[in-house]
Amino acid sequence: MGCCNSQTRGCYQIEPEEGDSIKHTCQSTSLNKLNVYDWMNKMHASFHQQNIVEIRFKNTRKGFYDNVNQLKLKPGDVVAVEANPGHDIGVVSLIGPLVIEQIKKTGTREKEFKKIYRKAKSVDIEKWQQARDLEHQTMIRSRVLARELGLDMKIGDVEYQGDKTKAIFYYIADERVDFRQLIKILAEEFKVRIEMRQIGARQEAGRIGGIGSCGRELCCSGHLTNFSSVSTNAARDQEMSLNPQKLAGQCGKLKCCLNFEVDVYKDAKKSFPNENIILETDDGPAYYQKSDVLQGIMWYSFNQHSAVNLTPLPIERVKEIIALNKSGKKVSTLIEDTVEVVSSPDFSNIVGQDSLTRFDTPQKSKNKARNRKKRRPSNQQRSNQNQAKNDNA
Numbered sequence: 001m002g003c004c005n006s007q008t009r010g011c012y013q014i015e016p017e018e019g020d021s022i023k024h025t026c027q028s029t030s031l032n033k034l035n036v037y038d039w040m041n042k043m044h045a046s047f048h049q050q051n052i053v054e055i056r057f058k059n060t061r062k063g064f065y066d067n068v069n070q071l072k073l074k075p076g077d078v079v080a081v082e083a084n085p086g087h088d089i090g091v092v093s094l095i096g097p098l099v100i101e102q103i104k105k106t107g108t109r110e111k112e113f114k115k116i117y118r119k120a121k122s123v124d125i126e127k128w129q130q131a132r133d134l135e136h137q138t139m140i141r142s143r144v145l146a147r148e149l150g151l152d153m154k155i156g157d158v159e160y161q162g163d164k165t166k167a168i169f170y171y172i173a174d175e176r177v178d179f180r181q182l183i184k185i186l187a188e189e190f191k192v193r194i195e196m197r198q199i200g201a202r203q204e205a206g207r208i209g210g211i212g213s214c215g216r217e218l219c220c221s222g223h224l225t226n227f228s229s230v231s232t233n234a235a236r237d238q239e240m241s242l243n244p245q246k247l248a249g250q251c252g253k254l255k256c257c258l259n260f261e262v263d264v265y266k267d268a269k270k271s272f273p274n275e276n277i278i279l280e281t282d283d284g285p286a287y288y289q290k291s292d293v294l295q296g297i298m299w300y301s302f303n304q305h306s307a308v309n310l311t312p313l314p315i316e317r318v319k320e321i322i323a324l325n326k327s328g329k330k331v332s333t334l335i336e337d338t339v340e341v342v343s344s345p346d347f348s349n350i351v352g353q354d355s356l357t358r359f360d361t362p363q364k365s366k367n368k369a370r371n372r373k374k375r376r377p378s379n380q381q382r383s384n385q386n387q388a389k390n391d392n393a
Contacts, residue, residue, distance in 0.1 A: 052099045052113060055081055055090035058132075058159045059207050060225050062093070064103055066113040073116075080124055080162065082114040085193065089120055089128040089162030124162065131160035138190060142169060145185055153177045156204040166193040172204050202227045205251035212249065219256050230254040234262040237269070239290060268293045273318050280325045282332050286311070300334060311335060 051067045065081050067073065077092045094102060120128070139158040146153055153173040160167050167190065171177075183194045199207075206220035206227075220227070235247055235258055249255040272291065279286040279300060286300040289307045298318050299310040311334045313321075321331050 052103070053092055053116060054094035054099050054102055055079065055116075056093040057088070057090045059157070060203070061159070062106075063090070064099065064108060064110070064113050065116045067116050069116065069118070071116065071119060073119075078120040078125065080117045080120050082117065083161055083163075083166070086161060086163040086165040087117055089124055127164060128162045131162065131164040134164075135160055138167065139169075141189070142182075142186060146179075146182055149182055149185075151177055151179060151182060153179070154204075156199070157207045160192070164192065166195065168195045168197055170197050170199050170204070170207065172199060172201060200227070201251040201253055202256070205249065210250050212255075213246075214257075218250065220251075224256060227256065228259060230256060230258050234258040237262050237265045239265075239293065265293050268296075271296075272298070272315055273322055277322055279318070279321050279334065280330045281321075281334060282330055286334055 051070075052064055053067050053073060054062060055065050056062050063081070071079075073079065073092050073095055075092050075094060079090060079092060080087045081090055082088075135158045138160075139155055142155045142158065146155060152175065153171045155169055155171045157170040158167055159170070167186075169186070179196055183196065186194045202220055205218060206224065209221035210218050212218050216222075230253065232242060232247075232254070234254075235242060238258070238261065240247070240258075247254055247258065272293075275288045275291070275298075277288075284302050285304075286302055287304040289299045289301050289310055291298045296315050297312045298315060299307075299312050300318075301307055301310050303309070313335055317335065321334070324331055
């Protein structure tokens with residue numbers, strides 16, 4: 001049994017030292033997005049005889065290493081690998097022939113891969129955890145030093161090497177920054193080798209994380225590992241309004257999810273007629289205004305510069321009118337009575353129907369009023385009480 005739930009956290013087995021029992025360590029889910037599904041893991045062992053192993057580190061950093069010592073590794077094992085200088089600690093994410101496919105996918109062109117030294121011992125894990133505990137306070141201190149030196153840069157994350165001999169500082173900057181003085185101060189204060197690595201706004205958002213406008217975890221911090229460029233053409237192909245406030249993510253760039261469905265819209269638009277073609281009718285020329293790609297409807301108006309009095313047409317009807325116009329004929333109306341247009345579903349905006357202050361004003365309890373009526377004497381009871389008082393008098 002592991003020490004944690006495999007669906008929510010990652011549990012990795014540590015190679016025990018002599019006289020020690022098997023130990024486990026847990027990592028947060030930020031590493032799980034680097035997992036690769038190995039569909040060949042249940043095949044014969046001869047298919048897995050591959051020395052190159054994929055190792056994952058903090059955030060989105062991965063590497064390929066040579067298992068020169070022929071260690072019996074499996075995904076989830078913590079290993080000590082070669083670094084410059086010293087060694088680093090990582091987690092095995094993929095083994096077997098699929099590693100070669102991953103190398104081709106990432107475009108790695110290394111002729112000689114670095115080596116895997118051994119499975120991590122308890123001492124290695126303790127030192128690794130101590131190094132990771134220093135990352136946050138090191139980042140805060142480095143930000144203070146950069147501000148004191150007047151450097152126009154933002155340090156977004158710090159990653160210590162597993163043996164605490166090197167630290168990678170990830171930063172973003174709009175222009176070229178001369179941080180030579182900063183490196184000297186950091187090296188003297190933290191007694192480690194310093195490496196400055198510039199990243200983009202998307203990579204920084206993926207490292208920090210957050211909640212998107214859809215209410216879910218940011219794609220860059222949830223499952224995206226490779227960032228592709230996003231252009232406004234993706235929004236145009238999906239007939240979206242070019243509103244920067246709605247199209248931009250928390251990083252200030254266009255949302256990565258704009259690329260998720262753009263290929264579907266492009267394939268669907270291949271069956272649409274050319275938007276620049278004007279439809280000739282007896283009432284005058286009709287100009288294209290907008291379209292609904294998923295429902296296959298195009299809207300036309302007789303005013304070229306204003307989207308008023310729009311007429312929805314199925315793409316089959318548009319193609320029919322274009323064919324008639326090419327033969328020199330004009331149609332009497334854009335849409336015939338026999339043509340059925342699938343209208344969009346009606347949506348109602350319920351925002352603002354319930355006031356946010358509706359619970360602020362106290363309301364009379366119906367139970368109290370009901371109990372008050374029960375305690376109130378009826379007219380007959382009142383007359384009997386008055387008669388009793390008169391008799392006593």
